[in-house]
Amino acid sequence: MVKKRKHIRRSKGQQKESRPWYDLPVDILNLICSLLPIVEQIRFRSVCKNWQLVEPPHFERNVPWLLCHFRGDYGPNSSFHIPSPNQTHIVSDNVGIEYLKYKDAKICASKHGWLLLQQSSSKELLLQYSNNKEAFFFNPFSTEVIKLPNMDITFNRRATFSSPPTSPDCLCFAVHSSKSLDRIRISMCSPGDLQWRTTTVVGFNKSILDVVYSNGRFYCVFTGGVLGAFFVEDCSWSMLTSTKCKHKKFLSWSRLKLIEDCNGDMLLVSYTDNYYVFKFDMSDLVWKDLHNLGNQAIFLGCTSFAIETEGKTSALAGRIYYHRHYYSQFNYYSLHTDETCDVAFGHKGQGFEDGWKIVKNLAKVSVMISLLRVGFYRRSCPRAESIVKATVARRFRTDKSIPAALLRMHFHDCFVRGCDASILIDSTRKSQSEKDAGPNFSVRGYDLIDEAKRNVEAVCRRTVSCADIITLATRDAVALAGGPSYAVPTGRRDGLVSNPDEVNLPGPSISVIQSFQFFRAKNMTMDDMATLLGAHSVGVAHCSFFLDRISGPQPDRTMDPALATKLNKICGAASARNPDPTAFLDQGTSFTMDNQFYKEIRMKRGVMKIDQELANDRLSSGFVSRYALNSTLFRTRFAQAMVKMGRIEVLVGKAGEIRQNCRAFNPRRRF
Structure with missing residues (x-):
């Protein structure tokens, strides 16, 4: 027996209105979006303005995405690999088509989500553009290009930059060894400059291998592990090790990568058949073997770097990620367990070192999208x-x-x-x-x-x-x-x-x-x-914060005498009502x-x-x-x-609470 469906007649005013897709409740949009792959979640939010209110996908803090560019059967593609969780996403890449005019450019450095590129130094290009090599920044996500003055030497990946090219204090740094290896040429410029500023340092017999920026200094490592530093403040050069620096693991044919670790120390990775890590001792000015990375992981590429792992990313600790030469494939070597593992496989190409048109690089790409956004309360509390x-x-x-x-x-x-x-x-x-x-x-x-x-x-x-x-x-x-x-x-x-x-x-x-x-x-x-x-x-500061500088057995004699006199007068007026006066x-x-x-x-x-x-x-x-x-x-x-x-360790999404009274936690609900 089949039950007949009851038809409920509604008056005209009771007819249920259909809601347009663009105006769905944010909670429903969040639920739909959360079921999609990460790349589709990013696309989902770009459909219309209302859908931009959807919470962006969550990425583990400080975990980089590894970016490969390769040519598939239907044109260029990009392969993004996320080490934690171990996921690879391949997306069609129209950027490669749009910027074919840069196909002969090579990547010199990569960080902050930007690539520093220069025209290839192939024989044909050297003949045609011997004094006119184009250098520029490129953002593979926004496709923005920021041009730099032309250069008469090839960076050959001995270049880096201090901060994102969109920031006012960005400084590009390139170093080039002479053919006789008796001197190096240092070149610097900032976006917007009309030409590069150059200086020459003599007294070398080594080839430059890698360069890295840290805290106002550009560190350069040469064959044999020789380390030097260029101070931006006064444009001075200093050798931190002897030019005769020699280590049994720094073989003449070994490749050296210079890295700043999470504590601001300089690390050096030497690799041929095996990987060795060294830490520079600033007090003794020597490289010392490092057998344990602790909770850090190292990524080798045009710009090498280290990250600190925690929580879900703790499995990455002790690993050295690198790129296999003849394939768009990422591998890692574990310094802690002495194991090597393939982590992602792409398409066969011409190798990691062969430039822009095949592989972009193993880089720290800043694609972590925060749940914080300007205008968060635009709809929920406009005022x-x-x-x-x-x-x-x-x-x-x-x-x-x-x-x-x-x-x-x-x-x-x-x-x-x-x-x-x-x-x-x-x-x-x-x-x-x-x-x-x-x-x-x-x-x-x-x-x-x-x-x-x-x-x-x-x-x-x-x-x-x-x-x-x-x-x-x-x-x-x-x-x-x-x-x-x-x-x-x-x-x-x-x-x-x-x-x-x-x-x-x-x-x-x-x-x-x-x-x-x-x-x-x-x-x-x-x-x-x-x-x-x-x-x-x-x-202002209370006198107790600086009293030792103006009085006591060892006052600071470098302080301006007039200021010291003024501060002594202020602090000397302390009373029972004001035992600790303040000064601007x-x-x-x-x-x-x-x-x-x-x-x-x-x-x-x-x-x-x-x-x-x-x-x-x-x-x-x-x-x-x-x-x-x-x-x-x-x-x-x-x-x-x-x-x-204001972004330090914030709580977002469903973490924490919205307090009713800022001075007290909300009462806990009992069920």
């Missing part, structure tokens, strides 16, 4: 950013010191467990929070964040995180103080832990290298550190976010030790000089560094 901005502006009218307070709060929050607003949690009888840690005793501005949160909650309940409010409020305060106005990505979630024992922040009396190690642990560069310390342009870190423009701070420390007028060391130390003094002379450069880099700091 969020304007509400925070108005709240900060009202406070700034009565308290010009609020930018310094918010900058300090933002820094202290991001450098402990990431930018998750854990610093805002109040202590309870049962547990203490980060507020009870010594470095946070003098942090203020909590009431401003509370006010901004209340104003936002009145419009959009439990939508905007406290972590985003700190970030937005700091950005707005910087602009009000005369600093740069910049867009910040949002979408952070609030943390679920606030532990005072985890607060380990650098003190005011540490050295530059100690401070840098702290920043390095958060994936920040020396440039980032020098830039972010420029926030001291609007800050920038004596010139104390409430203005500008580059005056760098000018002050160049004149020995740094209040805290770390500030003055920034100008004295060779590792950082170059950044100080550039910022002191170029206000526009400082403003640009400060905005970039603030955005970068």
Whole structure:
């Protein structure tokens, strides 16, 4: 017996309207997209504007994609291999067709998602363009090309660059050995320059093998493991090892790759039939055998590099990834287990070293797409950013010191467990929070964040995180103080832990290298550190932070005498009501976010030790000089560094929570 279906008649007003595909709920779009392969997820988000709201695919932090370019049966293709998880994706590559005019270019270096290329040095091209070799940057994802001045020598992969070519401080560096090997020629330029700047260094009998950039220096390794360094700050050259450097594993026919590891140390990989790794000892100025990489993995290519593995990527630890010569195939050798393994197989080509038209290279390609994005609350809470901005502006009218307070709060929050607003949690009888840690005793501005949160909650309940409010409020305060106005990505979630024992922040009396190690642990560069310390342009310091520099048995005699006298007078006025007075870190423009701070420390007028060391130390003094002379450069880099700091270990997606009250975790639900 078949049951008859009941037909329900609906009136005209009750007819169910069909919803267009472009206007599906974001939750449904996220579910659909999550079931697709990674490459299709990227394409999915480019269908229409509404679909761009879908959460981007998640990639393991700091894990590179290995990029191969090969010619298939139906034209050029690109093969992306992701080491963790072990996946390979092959996509059609129209870029290869569009840029056939660059088919004779060879890759010299690759990092930050950019390739540095130069025309091939084949015999025909040498005859035709002997003094006119074209050099340029190319982004294989956006297809953007940034041209450099023509060059009269071939890089031959002895070239690199300091930072992305779109940044104002990008510097290209190329080194070339003379035919007689008695001298090297160093060439430098930045995007936008009309010609290369060159200098010659004599006294060699070695061939240059590899070059790498690290913290204001370009390191060059020669045959036999000889290591030299070029200092960008004063354009000086220094040999770090003897020119007669000799190691039994540095054979004349072995290939050497120079690498900066995750701790800022120089590593050297020697490979013929076997792989050997060495670490450069800066104190003894010698190479020492390294038998264990710890939690690091090494990737060899035109630009070699190391990554730190953790969590799901811990299986990569101890591996040396490399490219097989005659196939588009990636392999790795495990230094820990002495095993070799094929990890991805593509199509037969003419080898890794044969240039642009066959294989691009084994490179660290920055394709990690963050879940943070500018305008995250555009639909869910359109007024969020304007509400925070108005709240900060009202406070700034009565308290010009609020930018310094918010900058300090933002820094202290991001450098402990990431930018998750854990610093805002109040202590309870049962547990203490980060507020009870010594470095946070003098942090203020909590009431401003509370006010901004209340104003936002009145419009959009439990939508905007406290972590985003700190970030937005700091950005707005910087602009009000005369600093740069910049867009910040949002979408952070609030943390679920606030532990005072985890607060380990650098003190005011540490050295530059100690401070840098702290920043390095958060994936920040020396440039980032020098830039972010420029926030001291609007800050103050308690006398207890610098008293040892102006009094005591060994006062700092290098401090400007007039400043020392002024600080002694301020600190000498301590009383029972004010036992620890404060002094401005920038004596010139104390409430203005500008580059005056760098000018002050160049004149020995740094209040805290770390500030003055920034100008004295060779590792950082170059950044100080550039910022002191170029206000526009400082403003640009400060905005970039603030955005970068705001991405440190953020919680996104479904991690963490959106707090109702920034001072307390949300009550746990009981089922």
